[in-house]
Amino acid sequence: MADTAIHADATHDDHGEHGAHHTSTGLSNNKLAMWLFLGSECLLFGGLISTYMLYRGRHSENLGPDQVWDIPFTSASSFVLLMSSLTMVLAVTAANRKDDRNTNLWLVMTALLGSLFVAGQMYEFTTFYREGLGFTTSLFSSSFYTLTGFHGVHVSVGVIILLATVGMNIKNRIHGNKAEVVEIVGLYWHFVDIVWILIFTLVYLIPA
Amino acid sequence: MSDLTTELGDGYDHPNEAVKDAIEEHVPPPPHTDPLDHPGEHWSDLQFIYLAIFLAAITAAEVAASYIDLGPVFIPLLIVLMLIKFFCVVLFFMHLHFDNRWFSILFYMGMVLAVGVYVVTMFTFQFFVK
Numbered sequence: 001m002a003d004t005a006i007h008a009d010a011t012h013d014d015h016g017e018h019g020a021h022h023t024s025t026g027l028s029n030n031k032l033a034m035w036l037f038l039g040s041e042c043l044l045f046g047g048l049i050s051t052y053m054l055y056r057g058r059h060s061e062n063l064g065p066d067q068v069w070d071i072p073f074t075s076a077s078s079f080v081l082l083m084s085s086l087t088m089v090l091a092v093t094a095a096n097r098k099d100d101r102n103t104n105l106w107l108v109m110t111a112l113l114g115s116l117f118v119a120g121q122m123y124e125f126t127t128f129y130r131e132g133l134g135f136t137t138s139l140f141s142s143s144f145y146t147l148t149g150f151h152g153v154h155v156s157v158g159v160i161i162l163l164a165t166v167g168m169n170i171k172n173r174i175h176g177n178k179a180e181v182v183e184i185v186g187l188y189w190h191f192v193d194i195v196w197i198l199i200f201t202l203v204y205l206i207p208a
Numbered sequence: 209m210s211d212l213t214t215e216l217g218d219g220y221d222h223p224n225e226a227v228k229d230a231i232e233e234h235v236p237p238p239p240h241t242d243p244l245d246h247p248g249e250h251w252s253d254l255q256f257i258y259l260a261i262f263l264a265a266i267t268a269a270e271v272a273a274s275y276i277d278l279g280p281v282f283i284p285l286l287i288v289l290m291l292i293k294f295f296c297v298v299l300f301f302m303h304l305h306f307d308n309r310w311f312s313i314l315f316y317m318g319m320v321l322a323v324g325v326y327v328v329t330m331f332t333f334q335f336f337v338k
Contacts, residue, residue, distance in 0.1 A: 027308055027310060032310070032311070032314070035311045035314040035315050038315055038318070039314050039319065041318070042315075042321070043318060043321065043325070046323065046325070046326045047322075049326070050330055053330065054330065054333050054335060071271060071274060075267065078267055079264060082263055082264060083260065083264075085297060085301050086301075088301070089256045089301045090253055093252075093253055093256070183303070186301075186302075190297055190298075190301045191302075193301075194294050194297050197290060197293045197294050197297065198290065198294065200270075200290075201289070201290040202290075205271070205286055206286055
């Protein structure tokens, strides 16, 4: 009876003070779920990228990739997103050090860089539309806007998650392991970055 | 509770102290493989900055290559540079290199499945046939 009480007390103490949830696998269930989600996202973006690859040649003569792409501008956008991955990883290391101030600073920087990327994408879409490349203009345009649009939505969702994390961190509403929460947000953000690494090369740099 | 104090021995002013000591002695530490507890296995901020500079340099090389006529080497070169960037981010920024292998298994399972399915689909549509 006393032994049971000791174990019950120990369990309560572990959860209450440190917020750690020890699982039967020894792994964090939240992190496991995020990796599983990212694995499934590979299938989503794989489908969108391969659809674009199949239809990238299906366009009119004057509105193909070679006519509309602005490589220097897209390269700058890629650089911005790549740097946002750096600021994200710096946020994660700051969270591991329990340095709340720098964690929030780097998370806000990441959100700003992500917003800059989305703004650039909106500018790019507007320019293409003014040049006559609408969503239904050709199979090429439909598959291009669907692929890059889905990616843009993922970046936008990531920015919202980053800002929500900062807000919760400031108000001290993150229960449990704070560093792990920031790391899981970081996993999502880096995934968005690696998808753009693929899109930048396969869609923009490799000629149709 | 006084019985418990007697059972665990003298020297305890309060039964709770006896309980705490008993926990420390008899309850083994729970299994824990979280790499966040092993800072030695992680990179410093400076190392991440060097990696980001390396990735930016690769991006610059990719863009430069698209302006130079490299002939048949061009596409394989771009693919190799793209894969280097991809795996650098996955292994180091996403900590997969330092983390438990089950995370790698889950992610690579989805990735290999996606690549396999869509390469077969593209073969079906004769994408690789000129």
